[in-house]
Amino acid sequence: xxxxxxxxxxxxxxxxxxxxxxxxxxxxxxxxxxxxxxxxxxxxxxxxxxxxxxxxxxxxxxxxxxxxxxxxxxxxxxxxxxxxxxxxxxxxxxxxxxxxxxxxxxxxxxxxxxxxxxxxxxxxxxxxxxxxxxxxxxxxxxxxxxxxxxxxxxxxxxxxxxxxxxxxxxxxxxxxxxxxxxxxxxxxxxxxxxxxxxxxxxxxxxxxxxxxxxxxxxxxxxxxxxxxxxxxxxxxxxxxxxxxxxxxxxxxxxxxxxxxxxxxxxxxxxxxxxxxxxxxxxxxxxxxxxxxxxxxxxxxxxxxxxxxxxxxxxxxxxxxxxxxxxxxxxxxxxxxxxxxxxxxxxxxxxxxxxxxxxxxxxxxxxxxxxxxxxxxxxxxxxxxxxxxxxxxxxxxxxxxxxxxxxxxxxxxxxxxxxxxxxxxxxxxxxxxxxxxxxxxxxxxxxxxxxxxxxxxxxxxxxxxxxxxxxxxxxxxxxxxxxxxxxxxxxxxxxxxxxxxxxxxxx
Numbered sequence: 001x002x003x004x005x006x007x008x009x010x011x012x013x014x015x016x017x018x019x020x021x022x023x024x025x026x027x028x029x030x031x032x033x034x035x036x037x038x039x040x041x042x043x044x045x046x047x048x049x050x051x052x053x054x055x056x057x058x059x060x061x062x063x064x065x066x067x068x069x070x071x072x073x074x075x076x077x078x079x080x081x082x083x084x085x086x087x088x089x090x091x092x093x094x095x096x097x098x099x100x101x102x103x104x105x106x107x108x109x110x111x112x113x114x115x116x117x118x119x120x121x122x123x124x125x126x127x128x129x130x131x132x133x134x135x136x137x138x139x140x141x142x143x144x145x146x147x148x149x150x151x152x153x154x155x156x157x158x159x160x161x162x163x164x165x166x167x168x169x170x171x172x173x174x175x176x177x178x179x180x181x182x183x184x185x186x187x188x189x190x191x192x193x194x195x196x197x198x199x200x201x202x203x204x205x206x207x208x209x210x211x212x213x214x215x216x217x218x219x220x221x222x223x224x225x226x227x228x229x230x231x232x233x234x235x236x237x238x239x240x241x242x243x244x245x246x247x248x249x250x251x252x253x254x255x256x257x258x259x260x261x262x263x264x265x266x267x268x269x270x271x272x273x274x275x276x277x278x279x280x281x282x283x284x285x286x287x288x289x290x291x292x293x294x295x296x297x298x299x300x301x302x303x304x305x306x307x308x309x310x311x312x313x314x315x316x317x318x319x320x321x322x323x324x325x326x327x328x329x330x331x332x333x334x335x336x337x338x339x340x341x342x343x344x345x346x347x348x349x350x351x352x353x354x355x356x357x358x359x360x361x362x363x364x365x366x367x368x369x370x371x372x373x374x375x376x377x378x379x380x381x382x383x384x385x386x387x388x389x390x391x392x393x394x395x396x397x398x399x400x401x402x403x404x405x406x407x408x409x410x411x412x413x414x415x416x417x418x419x420x421x422x423x424x425x426x427x428x429x430x431x432x433x434x435x436x437x438x439x440x441x442x443x444x445x446x447x448x449x450x451x452x453x454x455x456x457x458x459x460x461x462x463x464x465x466x467x468x469x470x471x472x473x474x475x476x477x478x479x480x481x482x483x484x485x486x487x488x489x490x491x492x493x494x495x496x497x498x499x500x501x502x503x504x505x506x
Contacts, residue, residue: 222236246382297322482498
């Protein structure tokens with residue numbers, strides 16, 4: 001069975017179907033083409049040119065996957081028409097993609113060709129440009145690294161109003177400095193990415209571990225060998241429910257037809273991982289595997305009651321998706337609904353704890369022990385990361401990037417050393433605001449997380465709140481390199497700086 005046949009065969013099961021004729025079918029999107037792309041780029045450049053000198057700018061986008069607030073009076077740039085795939089080359093396994101294209105649309109354009117992005121972040125509305133200028137990890141990151149490592153060429157709108165093309169051999173400083181810059185250097189307009197061939201199905205093994213030490217050791221070993229118990233591993237992540245209940249999920253691509261699970265109704269994916277001992281097995285279509293976490297926003301939609309069996313029966317199937325949960329979060333932020341509920345029950349407000357941190361496998365048990373001992377948040381997600389095999393080739397190609405950090409890491413604003421395994425630990429919930437004491441400062445528990453992670457030689461992603469001092473931030477995220485790059489690519493400060501955006505929320 002071909003991937004395209006398999007895609008048609010799963011009609012009517014997906015959470016994001018569209019009406020086609022008298023039934024339901026998978027979305028299948030056609031590339032937008034170069035002519036329409038060029039028109040959209042002209043509109044973007046014209047909108048930048050229309051902003052008075054000295055005024056700061058941002059993308060005029062309605063949605064965001066950032067969990068930190070944004071303040072400041074910034075002019076919005078016209079990004080209409082920059083939301084699709086421009087062209088696909090199935091022979092060379094590449095695609096030219098617009099910066100505002102969501103991974104949902106990117107996946108639905110590529111799958112009919114038997115292709116997928118090398119790394120697909122977990123939520124459908126994350127954009128390719130956002131994942132490259134920020135961070136994105138998933139269960140292929142132990143073999144494919146991070147999304148920006150698939151980029152072979154990129155057109156970036158810089159602070160001068162120019163669109164510069166960068167690659168490993170052209171404008172290399174911008175190419176290497178763009179990841180983790182969060183729009184402080186500019187915005188990606190076009191990205192040429194390498195894709196990978198995929199099979200129609202993913203066979204899963206959920207392996208239980210009764211302690212985090214053995215789970216951490218297995219995670220490290222599988223990340224390096226790419227196999228477990230003599231079987232190939234194509235996808236690898238894990239979930240830890242407590243210090244004595246952890247699971248690693250090992251996925252293998254397969255073309256074998258057969259029954260597949262459906263987690264868009266009563267069953268909930270993360271609960272399917274749990275079993276008393278040993279190994280349990282499952283199968284998903286490749287598309288349902290890619291979006292297995294989006295249906296329930298990992299497990300975070302339980303806060304909305306969406307995992308209550310009665311509520312779930314009534315919940316519209318097409319609204320079991322992260323984009324709808326974001327709307328609920330927006331209402332909560334606007335009207336302080338959660339804090340009002342806590343106050344009604346005589347409880348203090350809660351501090352939001354939404355973070356992804358990274359430590360090496362040998363430090364993972366220590367972090368998990370501290371975390372589960374100091375808060376009641378559970379479960380947490382594990383995802384190993386190893387930079388792609390050719391990442392080391394970039395080290396030493398310097399211009400502006402002439403520091404020790406740039407010499408040791410190919411992506412100096414988010415230093416990861418080639419050949420080293422890191423483990424992303426994701427936790428998304430809240431704690432009582434006075435958890436660390438009655439006189440706790442705002443963000444007290446998040447600050448404590450930063451302290452503990454730094455003490456373990458780790459760091460964290462910057463999509464959520466951060467509380468670092470400028471000195472702490474510089475030690476973790478490139479030193480003076482963000483400023484040096486900004487002097488070249490945004491000399492007039494049309495975009496907020498990296499520290500301004502990620503810590504001060506500008």
